[in-house]
Amino acid sequence: MNINDLLAKLTNSYSQVDRELIKRAFRVADNAHRNQKRASGEPYINHCLAVASILADMHVPPQIIAVGLLHDTVEDTEITLDDLQRDFGDEIAKLVDAVTKLTTLPRVSRSDQFAETQEEQNRRISDERRGLPNDDARAEILKRSRKYDLASETLRKTFLAMAEDPRVVLIKLADRLHNMRTLHYMPENKQKRIAQETMDIFAPLANRLGIWQIKWELEDLSFRYLNPNKYKEIAEKLAIRRTDREKQLEKITQRLMVVMNQAGLEAEISGRPKHIHSIYKKMVNKGVPFDMVHDIRGVRIIVPDKATCYATLGVIHSNWRPIPGEFDDYIASPKENFYQSIHTAVVYDDGKTLEVQIRTPEMHRNAELGIAAHWIYKEGSQYKDPQFEKRVVYLRQLMEWRQDVDDTQEFLAGMKTDVFGDRVYAFTPRGDIIDLPSGATPIDFAYHVHTEVGHRCRGAKVNGRLVSMDHKLKTGDQVEILTAKRGGPSRDWLNPNLSLVNTQRARAKIKRWFKKQAREDNVVQGKTLLERELKHLGITNLNQEEMARQFEFKSYDDMAEAIGCGDLSLAKVVKELVLEEEHDEEIDFPPIIDHHALPQSANAISVLGLKGLLTHMARCCSPTPGDEIIGYITRGRGATIHRADCPNILRIKDKERLVKVSWGMPTNTFPVPVRIKAYDRDGLIKDVSTLIADENINMTKIRVDVNKNNMAVFDIIIEVRNVSQLSKILDRLESLSNVFEARRVRPG
Numbered sequence: 020m021n022i023n024d025l026l027a028k029l030t031n032s033y034s035q036v037d038r039e040l041i042k043r044a045f046r047v048a049d050n051a052h053r054n055q056k057r058a059s060g061e062p063y064i065n066h067c068l069a070v071a072s073i074l075a076d077m078h079v080p081p082q083i084i085a086v087g088l089l090h091d092t093v094e095d096t097e098i099t100l101d102d103l104q105r106d107f108g109d110e111i112a113k114l115v116d117a118v119t120k121l122t123t124l125p126r127v128s129r130s131d132q133f134a135e136t137q138e139e140q141n142r143r144i145s146d147e148r149r150g151l152p153n154d155d156a157r158a159e160i161l162k163r164s165r166k167y168d169l170a171s172e173t174l175r176k177t178f179l180a181m182a183e184d185p186r187v188v189l190i191k192l193a194d195r196l197h198n199m200r201t202l203h204y205m206p207e208n209k210q211k212r213i214a215q216e217t218m219d220i221f222a223p224l225a226n227r228l229g230i231w232q233i234k235w236e237l238e239d240l241s242f243r244y245l246n247p248n249k250y251k252e253i254a255e256k257l258a259i260r261r262t263d264r265e266k267q268l269e270k271i272t273q274r275l276m277v278v279m280n281q282a283g284l285e286a287e288i289s290g291r292p293k294h295i296h297s298i299y300k301k302m303v304n305k306g307v308p309f310d311m312v313h314d315i316r317g318v319r320i321i322v323p324d325k326a327t328c329y330a331t332l333g334v335i336h337s338n339w340r341p342i343p344g345e346f347d348d349y350i351a352s353p354k355e356n357f358y359q360s361i362h363t364a365v366v367y368d369d370g371k372t373l374e375v376q377i378r379t380p381e382m383h384r385n386a387e388l389g390i391a392a393h394w395i396y397k398e399g400s401q402y403k404d405p406q407f408e409k410r411v412v413y414l415r416q417l418m419e420w421r422q423d424v425d426d427t428q429e430f431l432a433g434m435k436t437d438v439f440g441d442r443v444y445a446f447t448p449r450g451d452i453i454d455l456p457s458g459a460t461p462i463d464f465a466y467h468v469h470t471e472v473g474h475r476c477r478g479a480k481v482n483g484r485l486v487s488m489d490h491k492l493k494t495g496d497q498v499e500i501l502t503a504k505r506g507g508p509s510r511d512w513l514n515p516n517l518s519l520v521n522t523q524r525a526r527a528k529i530k531r532w533f534k535k536q537a538r539e540d541n542v543v544q545g546k547t548l549l550e551r552e553l554k555h556l557g558i559t560n561l562n563q564e565e566m567a568r569q570f571e572f573k574s575y576d577d578m579a580e581a582i583g584c585g586d587l588s589l590a591k592v593v594k595e596l597v598l599e600e601e602h603d604e605e606i607d608f609p610p611i612i613d614h615h616a617l618p619q620s621a622n623a624i625s626v627l628g629l630k631g632l633l634t635h636m637a638r639c640c641s642p643t644p645g646d647e648i649i650g651y652i653t654r655g656r657g658a659t660i661h662r663a664d665c666p667n668i669l670r671i672k673d674k675e676r677l678v679k680v681s682w683g684m685p686t687n688t689f690p691v692p693v694r695i696k697a698y699d700r701d702g703l704i705k706d707v708s709t710l711i712a713d714e715n716i717n718m719t720k721i722r723v724d725v726n727k728n729n730m731a732v733f734d735i736i737i738e739v740r741n742v743s744q745l746s747k748i749l750d751r752l753e754s755l756s757n758v759f760e761a762r763r764v765r766p767g
Contacts (some may be wrong), residue, residue, distance in 0.1 A: 037081035046087035051096035073193040210552030214244035291317035339365035417499040466525035475502040516750035530585035640665035644741040650680040688738035695733035
């Protein structure tokens with residue numbers, strides 16, 4: 020592509036002044052990138068032209084096309100923002116600056132790029148004592164980790180910029196689309212990473228902005244690299260049947276035109292294109308082969324106005340039998356991204372399914388271009404489309420809570436669930452639609468209605484019936500929130516094991532509430548939560564101040580306050596503590612000659628330096644994956660695996676028979692003794708058994724004793740995969756009515 024090809028794309032609505040602006044931007048970009056090449060070996064300016072071309076296809080104002088040409092000049096060349104401001108004015112300079120800020124971060128010098136922090140030095144010393152990866156391996160892990168953090172922070176900045184000026188993200192999407200079109204020039208490992216990031220983030224982002232033409236292409240391009248065999252298989256089958264399919268659709272559109280003409284309705288009818296990734300998703304979701312998905316034909320009917328949409332629906336349904344459950348009216352109830360259309364499916368003359376979309380030209384433009392449709396350029400206009408402000412308000416509401424989330428990984432996790440995940444649409448008693456991510460609970464619903472409704476939520480009715488607070492909402496549910504006159508949220512709502520709150524939006528508002536509480540209250544609550552969780556898991560004898568320093572807090576009280584207000588995840592603390600990486604050894608290990616871990620197939624244990632050694636679990640302490648463990652060489656029975664804090668191991672004198680061991684692949688389950696204390700009631704045994712079964716956990720033993728004070732003590736053995744699963748089941752058991760304690764039984 021060259022500049023003339025780009026100019027040829029511009030419609031008559033672009034004046035000569037507009038065209039001169041674009042040509043001037045090209046000359047500046049071409050000169051700035053003159054000696055630069057892409058990974059493909061072609062001149063860098065080709066990328067700039069391609070990005071501008073994608074933007075021109077959306078008929079955006081000339082200033083945005085100019086920024087498409089200039090978007091990399093400040094980051095990658097000698098051009099400065101002052102230069103752009105002088106040559107092109109404030110608007111273009113600010114847009115280029117915003118795009119540049121999305122892709123650049125504060126950089127350290129090459130010599131300290133991977134310099135060791137104090138925390139990393141402490142971890143290295145601890146690792147060396149355990150015979151863990153050496154400096155080179157650790158440096159590589161650290162390098163990859165920091166690259167991942169940089170990429171994550173770039174994504175975070177992209178989302179926050181979206182609410183400030185959606186034009187910035189439009190340019191970013193065009194940039195990503197061209198990068199995906201040329202991804203085959205990149206190394207395979209980068210192809211996979213970039214494709215996965217695009218599938219997880221940028222394709223859903225295009226969808227939420229309503230830009231379907233970019234969304235479809237990003238999905239198909241990503242799928243090509245993530246699942247190349249299935250992509251090739253579907254593409255080849257589509258190519259083989261394309262001629263037959265086109266003939267079928269031609270006959271169907273002709274038949275529909277006859278029916279519409281007979282009804283006196285004007286319409287433009289076309290077949291809907293098939294997208295490879297959407298075909299694959301239907302195959303997976305419906306569990307059907309390619310042939311059954313391929314046989315579902317789709318047509319789009321575009322009519323002059325809204326009234327004709329409904330008249331057309333009547334014509335279609337009077338000529339062909341509608342399929343129950345396949346009708347959606349997004350005109351009367353638009354999607355949250357402003358998408359409007361009528362969807363229906365009928366049984367066509369040949370007995371096969373025909374999907375039909377009915378919309379107006381404006382609805383079609385909005386569906387294809389989304390928010391970009393409100394920038395469609397008309398000479399001299401300032402594109403003050405009244406719908407534009409509604410879209411900007413929508414985007415700002417979408418991003419509202421994210422300003423309060425400092426942790427980048429938590430931010431991205433929230434984006435994937437709250438913004439880009441599957442949706443459910445529930446109703447308030449007044450009939451207002453609340454758009455929620457799949458898996459949302461009544462508490463999530465309450466916080467989406469209003470922050471104060473969430474804080475004072477004490478129960479909920481779904482479709483007129485009282486439900487538990489961890490109830491998962493479904494599309495069509497009518498939800499009534501029961502509130503107290505005053506009060507605030509419960510800290511248990513932040514416990515991920517209880518699944519009471521599943522959206523980042525609600526979590527952020529709950530954390531904000533607790534941050535405003537008195538420090539003393541947060542310290543007390545944080546200590547209570549942490550100590551209860553450690554007691555669950557049988558973890559004792561921790562040095563509290565040393566533990567706080569490991570998590571980069573000055574004191575244990577500071578750490579407890581962070582847990583109490585929700586800044587520090589309790590699950591993260593427990594996970595770190597039960598892994599070998601975050602606390603000191605309590606046993607002096609003997610020297611090991613061979614530092615290669617050799618997996619033992621029977622029980623997923625790796626014994627360092629001893630190949631083929633039989634291992635079995637010690638009954639005295641019942642180690643579980645995630646526990647710190649050690650092996651003891653027995654006479655004739657191989658190695659017995661103990662928890663590192665097992666009293667029998669701590670008392671042992673013959674330390675030469677101790678060997679380093681580590682958990683291998685977590686393919687097996689491990690028996691763990693658990694004690695539950697409760698006030699006895701009818702159905703308690705059934706509730707305990709049902710809850711354990713619902714978590715897909717096997718219970719191999721149960722014994723229940725009830726004393727004269729009506730106290731029930733359950734001694735059970737359950738089989739779990741790891742400590743995280745154990746932590747979750749213990750929390751859920753304690754949430755049962757009348758249960759006041761559930762904990763792992765300590766050895767000794």
